[in-house]
Amino acid sequence: MNIPCILIPALVGLICGILGYLLGKMNSKGDDSLALSLQTDLDACKANTRSLNAKISSLEADLASKASISTPTQSFASNVATGILFDGALAATVYGKKIKENDLKVVEGIGPKIEALFNAAGITTWRELSETPTEKLQSILDAGGENFAIHNPSTWAKQALLAYQGKWQELKDWQQNLLGGKE
Numbered sequence: 253m254n255i256p257c258i259l260i261p262a263l264v265g266l267i268c269g270i271l272g273y274l275l276g277k278m279n280s281k282g283d284d285s286l287a288l289s290l291q292t293d294l295d296a297c298k299a300n301t302r303s304l305n306a307k308i309s310s311l312e313a314d315l316a317s318k319a320s321i322s323t324p325t326q327s328f329a330s331n332v333a334t335g336i337l338f339d340g341a342l343a344a345t346v347y348g349k350k351i352k353e354n355d356l357k358v359v360e361g362i363g364p365k366i367e368a369l370f371n372a373a374g375i376t377t378w379r380e381l382s383e384t385p386t387e388k389l390q391s392i393l394d395a396g397g398e399n400f401a402i403h404n405p406s407t408w409a410k411q412a413l414l415a416y417q418g419k420w421q422e423l424k425d426w427q428q429n430l431l432g433g434k435e
Contacts, residue, residue, distance in 0.1 A: 360407070365400070366400060381412035382413035
């Protein structure tokens, strides 16, 4: 008996199709339990996510209520963080001229060129100057050349601290006893 070549692939395909259908039916019973387990896990994850989202919302609300109590306005955010507000009117009253906030030239012994040298080194505020060790200030001056190296920055940090704190009268009184920023 000779079977034409075209019938063999069709017969194999038919047999494979029937076997696939039967195997699929047998495995579907196991898939139902797997699907049920996965659905249970998914439901537990969703419940956990809802619980965590509720906790996050509660914590955000608590944080927002505390933030509104501790910072009455955000326009002074940088000054509120430090707790010190610049009072230009008081400085002008004490010094008899307008004082700009963080003007390093307020410090006795610092002029425009030294201020520019410090600004280039990253010291741009009274607070930064007050926190910089005298040795570092001197090394910045030394690096600027012999015209800067002759200066003595030993009182500059304390002067800058008084300016930063707004203690203008105390700063002016002390500066009157300094000679070129030196004691």
